[in-house]
Amino acid sequence: MRPPIPAWISGAIAALQAFAWSWGLLVVPAVAAFVSAAAQVTTQDSWRSAVGVASRLWLLGHGGTVTVDGATISLIPLGIALLAFAAAYLSARRASRHTLTALISFTITYSLIAQLIALIMGSFGPRLLILTVIIALTGGYLGFRRQSAGDALVVAAPHWLARWNLPALRAGVAGGGASLALLLGIAAVLVTLWAFAGRAAASDIIASLDPDSIGGIVLGGAQLTYLFTLLIWAVAWLTGVGFHVGLGSEFAPAHVALDPLPAVPLLAALPTGDMAGGYTSWLISLVFAAGIVGGLVVWRRLRRLHETAAVPWRDCAIALGASLAFVFVVLVVAFWLATGSIGPGRLASAGPDVLGAALSGSLLIAAGATVTVTFLHPWLRAQVRAAWWSVFGRSGNSENAGERR
Structure with a gap:
């Protein structure tokens, strides 16, 4: 019998899936826009531009910033944030392990992915980290709890909570x-x-x-x-x-x-x-x-x-x-x-x-x-x-x- 996958690996894989789903849904319309606007759409630069636009929009939806013609855009499209939350929730439900360790790994991995993309795109800010953690933690927790009926996430409360x-x-x-x-x-x-x-x-x-x-x-x-x-x-x-x-x-x-x-x-x-x-x-x-x-x-x-x-x-x-x-x-x-x-x-x-x-x-x-x-x-x-x-x-x-x- 194959041993179960470690909980932290299960959480990391679920975070990668959550990122792929939300980011991929932005890449498709970005590529379509470049296809309709550019004559030479099959060049490497066109595809790179489409991916760059989708990545910047993904970061903007997570609290990052976008610079257009010298102007900084930081107003968050909350629709993208909700899309990312739904992807996190669905990915967490599909995870093989639903433990507290998996939830922590899920949150950390998702946040690191966002910070890595921000490092590449040069889009930083405190809201990026805060909103990314909120999306990953709440979406992951609700997905894990729904799938496991909350049994694996119940932690004994400290004695002072009894008051x-x-x-x-x-x-x-x-x-x-x-x-x-x-x-x-x-x-x-x-x-x-x-x-x-x-x-x-x-x-x-x-x-x-x-x-x-x-x-x-x-x-x-x-x-x-x-x-x-x-x-x-x-x-x-x-x-x-x-x-x-x-x-x-x-x-x-x-x-x-x-x-x-x-x-x-x-x-x-x-x-x-x-x-x-x-x-x-x-x-x-x-x-x-x-x-x-x-x-x-x-x-x-x-x-x-x-x-x-x-x-x-x-x-x-x-x-x-x-x-x-x-x-x-x-x-x-x-x-x-x-x-x-x-x-x-x-x-x-x-x-x-x-x-x-x-x-x-x-x-x-x-x-x-x-x-x-x-x-x-x-x-x-x-x-x-x-x-x-x-x-x-x-x-x-x-x-x-x-x-x-």
Whole structure:
């Protein structure tokens, strides 16, 4: 019987597969674009150029930078990052070993591949390392856990963790995740409305560019990779803080300031001046509503933990605190990844105010969750009932006594 492959080798092979899948899906359209644009497409230089473009796009999707005509592009196409995450997840599921050692090897190997390509292309930066580790670690962990039911990845918790109320913490994280998922869905609807309102401007831009069939496909695919970045901008818009696309162009529910933007059809889907002020200023209440839904999830999970007893206020506080912390961290990371440079000069900065938007969004969600959990707690209902009877019940008894006299 053949001995099993070592866990660290299994993890390294899975990381190589993850890289090959995500990188290969970028090489194909790059080669197609060069084939349609160049007359001598079979030369070695043409193929090398296509591979170079695909590699730079792969690095850009992992937090690297790309230099075009002296201008640095660092705004991450989150669609490529999600593609890499899916490749990491699927590769981890196909791995022969699903242990903690394999996960560590998977993460290290994938990160080293990214750093090696960055060394060749001259594309460095802290976000490259951080985002690569996030993609490899989360994608690999979820893939390993799904395949092995988590048994091989369970590690004995230290004794000091016993003092933590882990079920309440998980309830808070679940509620925060539900709020974020609903908020992202609201942002998707908002982006759809923006795109519908700006369809005429987008058509004019496409007509002026006049791309051929292959060029149109490549242009559409490139814009799709930034669609998820636009979704994060819409989330920042919903928090009331908004975002900017270069100096002088600011987008928020209360105001919109427009300066000339690059001729890109996707930018035509940004909100215009008539979408600011008035009723749009109240759309931040949707973030509060997302917090209410998260609070319902938190309360439902806490009730499952205390089926035969009242839910302690301590558990409610722990769950709500965990929800606030989880939402804040996720929003900070998301907004940080959705900022960067899109061109020279005033276009060197685009995206939301990371800390301001994250703080506003997390506090609105936490307020909605806190109101919901407090309102649903039996103690509050008992106090309200007692106050009602102490006021209206006493007056009712006095009236009945007067009638008897």
